[in-house]
Amino acid sequence: MIPSTSKKRPRVPYNRHSTVSPTTSLRSTASRSARLSSTAALIDSFPDKTISENSKKLRRTSSHPLLSPTPSSTTSFNDLNTADVILRLFLDPTAPIINVSDSLNSIDNNNQPNVQIYLHSPILRRAKYFSALLSDRWQHSKENPDSAENKIDQYLIPLKLGVAPGSIEVHLSVLELLYTNDFTNVINSAAVALDILPVALKLLFDECADYCVKYLEAVPWSEEEEKRVINLIPYLREEESEELLARISPPKYDSCEEMLHGLILAAIHSSSNMAFVKAFVAKLLRDFSSRDSARRVLEKAFETSLKIVKESLEDYSSPDFRGDHNETEAIQRLNLHTAMTNGRHLLWLVERMIELGVADSAVKQWSEQESFTADLQRAFRDDAWRNIVPGFPAVLLRCTCKLANAVASGTILAARQVRMKLVKDWLPVLIVCKDSALSSMLPSHKSLYLELEDTFLRIISTLPMSDAQVLLQQCLSFSTRNVEDCPHLFTAFNTWFRRATNQPQGG
Numbered sequence: 001m002i003p004s005t006s007k008k009r010p011r012v013p014y015n016r017h018s019t020v021s022p023t024t025s026l027r028s029t030a031s032r033s034a035r036l037s038s039t040a041a042l043i044d045s046f047p048d049k050t051i052s053e054n055s056k057k058l059r060r061t062s063s064h065p066l067l068s069p070t071p072s073s074t075t076s077f078n079d080l081n082t083a084d085v086i087l088r089l090f091l092d093p094t095a096p097i098i099n100v101s102d103s104l105n106s107i108d109n110n111n112q113p114n115v116q117i118y119l120h121s122p123i124l125r126r127a128k129y130f131s132a133l134l135s136d137r138w139q140h141s142k143e144n145p146d147s148a149e150n151k152i153d154q155y156l157i158p159l160k161l162g163v164a165p166g167s168i169e170v171h172l173s174v175l176e177l178l179y180t181n182d183f184t185n186v187i188n189s190a191a192v193a194l195d196i197l198p199v200a201l202k203l204l205f206d207e208c209a210d211y212c213v214k215y216l217e218a219v220p221w222s223e224e225e226e227k228r229v230i231n232l233i234p235y236l237r238e239e240e241s242e243e244l245l246a247r248i249s250p251p252k253y254d255s256c257e258e259m260l261h262g263l264i265l266a267a268i269h270s271s272s273n274m275a276f277v278k279a280f281v282a283k284l285l286r287d288f289s290s291r292d293s294a295r296r297v298l299e300k301a302f303e304t305s306l307k308i309v310k311e312s313l314e315d316y317s318s319p320d321f322r323g324d325h326n327e328t329e330a331i332q333r334l335n336l337h338t339a340m341t342n343g344r345h346l347l348w349l350v351e352r353m354i355e356l357g358v359a360d361s362a363v364k365q366w367s368e369q370e371s372f373t374a375d376l377q378r379a380f381r382d383d384a385w386r387n388i389v390p391g392f393p394a395v396l397l398r399c400t401c402k403l404a405n406a407v408a409s410g411t412i413l414a415a416r417q418v419r420m421k422l423v424k425d426w427l428p429v430l431i432v433c434k435d436s437a438l439s440s441m442l443p444s445h446k447s448l449y450l451e452l453e454d455t456f457l458r459i460i461s462t463l464p465m466s467d468a469q470v471l472l473q474q475c476l477s478f479s480t481r482n483v484e485d486c487p488h489l490f491t492a493f494n495t496w497f498r499r500a501t502n503q504p505q506g507g
Contacts, residue, residue: 075120077179083118085134087175089168090115115168123178128204167199174199174208183211190219194228201235210240217243260288261297268301268345278348285352295358298349302362305345309396310372312339317375333388340389343396350399354406363403363412367422373429380432393433394445400426401452408458420467423456430456431477450488453478457492468496 075082124130174196177186187193193212200208213236216229226248233241267274267281288294316335319328353359379385380393404426406412407419414422434449457475460468478489 075123075179077176078117078119080118083120085119085121085124087117087119087124088115089117089171091168115172117172117175119175126178126205126207128206130203170195170199174203174205177208178205181207183208187212187215190216190221190225193219194225194232197232198235201232213240213244217247256290257293257297260285260293261300264297264301264349268305268348282352282355285356291356291358294356295353295361298353298356298358299361302346302349302353303365305342305349306365308342309339309346310369310375312336312342313372313375313379317378332384336385336389336392340392340395343392343399347395347399347402350402354402354411357411359403359406360412360414363407363414363422364418366400366403367414367418367425370425373425376429377432380429380436383436393429393436394448397430397433397448397452400429401448401455404452404455404459408455408462416463419459420463420471423459423463423471427456427471427474431474434477454488457488460492461495465496465499472496 121130121134125134173186177183177196180186187196193215197209197212197216199205200212221229229244230248233244236244263281263284267278270277285294285298312335316332316339319332350359350362353362376393376396385392400422403412404422407414407422430449430452453475456471457478460471460475463471472492475489475492479486
């Protein structure tokens with residue numbers, strides 16, 4: 001669940017163990033590393049003197065630091081000669097180290113328990129945290145003007161950090177940005193933005209925080225970076241987090257199913273690279289985490305395509321001849337082409353449903369098509385379809401064969417009534433297709449017919465003997481000129497007669 005956002009930006013306690021260590025991402029930027037290295041070198045070059053000694057050497061600005069509207073153009077980051085503030089960055093020994101692996105990436109600055117840098121109060125005041133801190137210290141100085149501590153330490157600002165390695169490095173980066181405003185060059189990856197944003201929020205450096213947020217809105221994230229964004233969202237204002245939340249928060253509860261359904265429609269209606277698109281969507285469906293969602297979207301698409309096929313066949317089987325003959329013929333062709341196209345869609349959907357084990361509903365619907373199969377028989381007895389959609393019967397019989405095979409093999413556990421109706425409604429269609437194609441049967445069609453015959457006979461063997469008796473008699477058309485070529489038919493009848501002659505145990 002995405003955490004809710006607050007309307008005001010709070011002061012964020014910087015805790016490096018809740019995010020990925022910034023060390024690696026920051027050090028990956030060559031220009032950034034050069035600047036930070038020079039800073040570190042300057043820090044290391046400072047003599048090990050007391051704060052009092054260093055404070056005495058600080059040169060104060062000519063005007064009151066809190067009254068200076070803009071920083072001097074001659075000031076630079078960590079400039080001992082012009083600084084009026086000594087800032088200590090030190091590790092907090094009481095803070096726990098959660099992410100132990102980060103310690104392997106620690107850098108020299110972060111191994112130092114105490115880093116001291118020289119800064120300028122007018123520039124520090126760009127961050128509201130320092131502005132408030134400096135104001136408090138000046139008020140304290142006015143109240144105790146003769147205090148020895150004020151004379152020596154009134155500009156010393158301690159900043160406590162968590163102990164996770166990398167925190168000092170990131171703080172130095174943010175402090176330097178107060179001087180340079182070089183957000184474009186420094187914040188050049190999502191990882192860097194995610195490292196800098198918590199510190200910018202902590203110091204209330206709004207310009208920096210706003211740039212980080214805008215950068216994150218515009219660039220892609222890795223999965224790990226997305227987790228870090230989610231962790232930071234509660235610390236952003238509502239208007240700041242709106243775009244980030246829009247990327248990761250679904251607009252409504254069924255958006256995944258809506259997306260899947262759209263992908264399925266795109267796959268079955270794609271006119272270019274159809275095979276590639278279908279293969280891609282099929283893999284998405286296999287890998288999708290919610291099988292129930294996949295079931296619902298496939299069933300929805302199946303019902304839509306089946307409805308179109310049925311309506312097209314109904315219009316073809318009962319045409320309106322009141323118009324011009326040529327117009328009527330064109331409409332008939334259109335009806336058959338529409339039925340053929342959506343029949344292919346049905347076949348692909350049936351394959352996906354069987355593959356995912358969610359074809360139960362499809363089998364049940366396929367077994368309840370008495371009117372549809374009657375229209376098919378009328379259409380296939382007419383030779384008009386041969387020159388328009390010669391492959392249409394095979395497409396529908398392949399759908400039937402795949403669903404019937406799933407039932408006969410036990411992949412789909414269908415009720416007795418469903419099994420009986422499946423054979424009863426679709427067996428006549430098979431017989432008509434065989435009869436109409438005897439003179440010009442393609443080898444692929446012949447193997448399809450034989451497979452469906454065998455599957456129907458296996459399903460019949462699962463039915464009560466009274467139902468099997470009626471259906472087996474309709475299967476006599478499966479016989480061939482050479483009786484040795486239909487062993488499946490002999491097996492089915494022999495099984496029925498063996499059962500019929502067996503006396504019940506205990507009878």
